[in-house]
Amino acid sequence: MHLDPFIALALATTGIAVVLLVWFLIKRPTLTRNTKLVLLFGIGILPVMTAANGNVAGYHAMKTRTFCGSCHVMTPYKDDSADPNSLGLAARHGRNEAFGAENCYTCHADYGMFGTITTKLGGLRHVYEYTLNFHQLTLEEAIPKIHIRKPFPNSTCIRCHSTQNPLWMKIGEHASTLVETRAGTLSCASAGCHGAAHPFSHDIHERAKLGAK
């Protein structure tokens, strides 16, 4: 089993801190300089190390597909992108080692200098929405209501598919829509191009739209 080294470090510092603190609570030593030093490690230095390593481990964990799929309404999205037989964009990218088990984050994270911060703020919004609006819904009730907040930006695709590769340009549709693709006015994931990233949810949304009419 692979153990994140940050988790290992955090567990080690936690263990030592707990031993020191339990010793202090049970033995009740007099408050000498040595006792104060022991407490400096038990209350200060070691817990700060645990928090620092725990934060890094937490940030790593937040990037994984398992983390994204831990809310029940995201389970079908997680399962689809991990399905080796799925032909959806998410699954095809998930099979690529560069995306791997972090494929949700790799595609949905914001780009740019403050991308990580805006992505985390977006994640907090997800927690808020889930806790207040989606937690009590069944999957059948929730999926038609789940929408991507803003259209998936082509800039995310262009990070890897630069639109400058001669092989890419040889494809007629790419060449004819180059300006729109680069400007983001025509989505790579639109119907007729590469299609929805999560085809199952696209079908459900389409059915819901027809039902509403």
Place this chain on the structure above:
Amino acid sequence: MTRLLRLSAVLTIVALALMVWSMLAPTPMPVMVAMTVGQGLGTLAFALYLFVIVRDLREHWRADRVEQITVDIPALAEGPRIDDGPPS
């Protein structure tokens, strides 16, 4: 003061437990609780520890000063020495 330190130790153990929970079960709720409540409790515990230590040090300094003053009083009672110059 020892009571405050004991409280600080208990708070630290609770904070550490929350942090470890988030590492062993990395789902949204434990991670958020660890990064807010856990780290908040840890900070509070460390602040309590610093408060106790600083207060203890100040008491020591004060005691040292009082001791120095009581030592100096007999010296003052002897009055000014000749090489101090004439009184103004």
